[in-house]
Amino acid sequence: MGSDVSPFASPLQPCDDVVVRLAERRKEGNWKMDKIQSAADLVSAQADTSKRDRCYVVPLDTSAAEPALLGVTEQQLTHGVGVIFAARNHAAGPGRRGARGGGALNDIEEHRDNVAHALIGWCAPGAVFPTTYRRGTLLRFDAAAATIWWQDEYRVETRWWPQQQPEQQQEDC
Numbered sequence: 001m002g003s004d005v006s007p008f009a010s011p012l013q014p015c016d017d018v019v020v021r022l023a024e025r026r027k028e029g030n031w032k033m034d035k036i037q038s039a040a041d042l043v044s045a046q047a048d049t050s051k052r053d054r055c056y057v058v059p060l061d062t063s064a065a066e067p068a069l070l071g072v073t074e075q076q077l078t079h080g081v082g083v084i085f086a087a088r089n090h091a092a093g094p095g096r097r098g099a100r101g102g103g104a105l106n107d108i109e110e111h112r113d114n115v116a117h118a119l120i121g122w123c124a125p126g127a128v129f130p131t132t133y134r135r136g137t138l139l140r141f142d143a144a145a146a147t148i149w150w151q152d153e154y155r156v157e158t159r160w161w162p163q164q165q166p167e168q169q170q171e172d173c
Contacts, residue, residue, distance in 0.1 A: 014079040014156045015057040017124045022055070022083075025118040033111050042139055042149065045084050049145075053107055055115065058082040060153060064160070076128065079156045083119075084139065085111050089146040108150050112136065119154050123173035129157045130173060 015038050022036045035054035039045040045056040060080030067075055087107040121130045134153035141148050 014081055014124065014158075015059055018057045018081050018083070018119065018154070018156075021122060021124070022057070022115060022118055025114070029114060031111070031114050032107070033114070039084070042084060042151075045086065046142075046149070048086075050086075051088050053085070053087045053111060055086070055111065056084045058084055058151075075160045077158045077160055079158065080134065081154045081156055083115050083152045083154065085115075085148075085150045085152075087111065087148050087150075089148065105148060108148055112150070112152055115152065124156050124158075126158050127156055127173045128159050131156050 019036055019038050025031075026033060026036060032053060033055055034052035035048075035050065037054075037056060039056035039058050041058055045058070048054065048056075058081070060082045062080070063078050065076040065078070085108050087105075116133060119131045120133050123130050132155045134155055136150065136152040139149040139151050
């Protein structure tokens with residue numbers, strides 16, 4: 001992703017950089033997560049019926065700050081990027097913590113920690129500030145599939161200079 005990204009470009013554009021970053025770090029750190037890929041949303045991620053732990057990078061939103069000066073069209077863009085984790089509950093059984101998803105929550109925490117270390121403070125290509133964490137939320141517990149779905153949200157900030165060529169722009173991050 002370059003710093004000349006348009007607010008009307010594909011919403012998956014910042015997500016692709018995050019997928020590459022996470023895949024590289026997974027190899028380096030020998031993560032237990034089996035799959036990292038882009039998805040359009042939770043529904044498309046849930047179409048993957050794999051029994052293994054995985055994560056999907058999804059676009060959440062894009063917003064633009066007001067230009068600092070009148071008549072200047074340079075804008076700072078904020079891209080919300082979601083990382084959806086799916087962890088299978090291997091300890092399921094009647095009366096056990098796993099039957100309620102507790103076992104998978106332990107795995108989710110390890111995955112979240114790995115991803116946070118890979119993304120927080122990292123400057124995505126074309127970013128003007130390091131990536132930051134927004135929040136996390138439980139999306140659902142699928143008891144039938146014994147899978148927990150969790151999403152963490154990150155922020156990637158770029159700039160848009162519509163009247164300049166990409167090679168004229170400078171990297172700030």
